[in-house]
Amino acid sequence: MTAVTYELIKKDTKTKARRGRVTTPHGTIETPVFMPVGTAATVKAMRPEEVKAMGAEIILSNTYHLYLRPGHEIVREAGGLHKFMNWDRPILTDSGGFQVFSLGALRKITEEGVQFRSHIDGSKHMLSPEKSIEIQTALGSDIMMAFDECAPYPADWNYVKDSMERTTRWLRRCKEAHTNTEKQALFGIMQGGMYKDLRKQSAEEIVELDLPGYAIGGLSVGEPKELMCEIMDDCVDYLPENKPRYLMGVGTPDYLFEGVERGVDMFDCVLPTRIARHGMAMTSAGRVNIKNAKYERDFTPLDHECDCYTCRNYSRAYLRHLFKCNEILSAMLLSNHNLHFLVNMMRNIRKSIEEDRFTEYKKEFYEKYGAF
Numbered sequence: 170m171t172a173v174t175y176e177l178i179k180k181d182t183k184t185k186a187r188r189g190r191v192t193t194p195h196g197t198i199e200t201p202v203f204m205p206v207g208t209a210a211t212v213k214a215m216r217p218e219e220v221k222a223m224g225a226e227i228i229l230s231n232t233y234h235l236y237l238r239p240g241h242e243i244v245r246e247a248g249g250l251h252k253f254m255n256w257d258r259p260i261l262t263d264s265g266g267f268q269v270f271s272l273g274a275l276r277k278i279t280e281e282g283v284q285f286r287s288h289i290d291g292s293k294h295m296l297s298p299e300k301s302i303e304i305q306t307a308l309g310s311d312i313m314m315a316f317d318e319c320a321p322y323p324a325d326w327n328y329v330k331d332s333m334e335r336t337t338r339w340l341r342r343c344k345e346a347h348t349n350t351e352k353q354a355l356f357g358i359m360q361g362g363m364y365k366d367l368r369k370q371s372a373e374e375i376v377e378l379d380l381p382g383y384a385i386g387g388l389s390v391g392e393p394k395e396l397m398c399e400i401m402d403d404c405v406d407y408l409p410e411n412k413p414r415y416l417m418g419v420g421t422p423d424y425l426f427e428g429v430e431r432g433v434d435m436f437d438c439v440l441p442t443r444i445a446r447h448g449m450a451m452t453s454a455g456r457v458n459i460k461n462a463k464y465e466r467d468f469t470p471l472d473h474e475c476d477c478y479t480c481r482n483y484s485r486a487y488l489r490h491l492f493k494c495n496e497i498l499s500a501m502l503l504s505n506h507n508l509h510f511l512v513n514m515m516r517n518i519r520k521s522i523e524e525d526r527f528t529e530y531k532k533e534f535y536e537k538y539g540a541f
């Protein structure tokens with residue numbers, strides 16, 4: 170019995186969009202789903218109760234950050250990540266791969282793994298498939314991700330091929346090291362950059378391992394949107410229909426729609442909470458920059474169509490004032506709205522698939538939202 174299973178509920182008749190359900194030891198997740206990111210065991214500026222109240226069913230947390238601070242042994246002693254951070258719903262942890270590869274000059278890749286220096290104190294560490302699984306086992310996440318290399322863009326075919334093949338070898342080592350299979354599921358990650366032949370090879374090799382879910386990695390890394398959509402189209406076709414598909418690191422409304430349309434089930438991104446801390450909001454009428462002088466005397470809500478706590482109780486003028494004064498409440502209220510906006514958008518997307526009007530809903534949304 171695997172820890173995580175997927176049930177396909179309904180397929181859209183005009184696109185590859187699909188409505189499904191992922192079952193984990195900490196509850197079920199209705200898909201397609203957006204997963205808020207809680208990098209350091211907290212969704213920044215939000216209490217878990219608020220994240221739950223808006224209907225978020227799963228959050229993501231980062232292995233690299235929790236390994237360095239407070240250390241996975243401390244989280245294990247605390248009773249695991251769910252207990253440590255007071256979140257009793259599903260958690261997905263990444264492998265730490267993406268963060269260590271982003272360290273640039275501070276890291277070195279070998280067949281064994283990646284040697285790196287901490288961005289905090291410069292101390293030396295080694296992250297390998299086995300180490301990543303050890304850390305994620307200590308954290309106790311419902312879904313763990315395989316340790317992979319996300320190739321940069323642009324990168325030549327030979328580099329991407331070597332990197333992708335190593336990622337597959339690392340995946341086999343991850344599977345070998347993963348023993349807590351009844352409580353935690355391991356998802357594999359497809360790589361292959363912008364090369365269709367490599368994507369196909371990667372998919373065939375990882376699908377052979379019969380894992381409970383698969384992610385599409387290495388997209389949304391700076392390539393044009395059209396190219397991303399084209400590659401994604403193929404990637405999804407190479408993955409099995411009876412397993413959840415997760416597009417990593419994607420969270421703008423348009424990318425979520427494009428992903429859903431192509432049959433992706435799960436998404437995550439720091440964007441909604443990060444832009445909130447910079448005074449930016451996503452609303453049904455497009456992006457709002459709360460710093461803008463035109464909101465000084467705007468006593469209307471941030472988003473007329475939103476029923477979140479922020480929009481029910483505060484005006485744009487007040488939010489602008491908080492931001493200008495560097496008040497902590499500014500980040501709290503804008504983060505609450507932005508996450509609510511995306512979680513609610515995904516709820517509407519699921520409903521539109523159930524009612525077989527996903528394409529119509531997408532069109533409606535784009536017309537109101539305007540340029541992305």
Ligand SMILES: [Zn+2]
Binds near residue numbers: 472478481506507
């Ligand atoms: Zn709102």
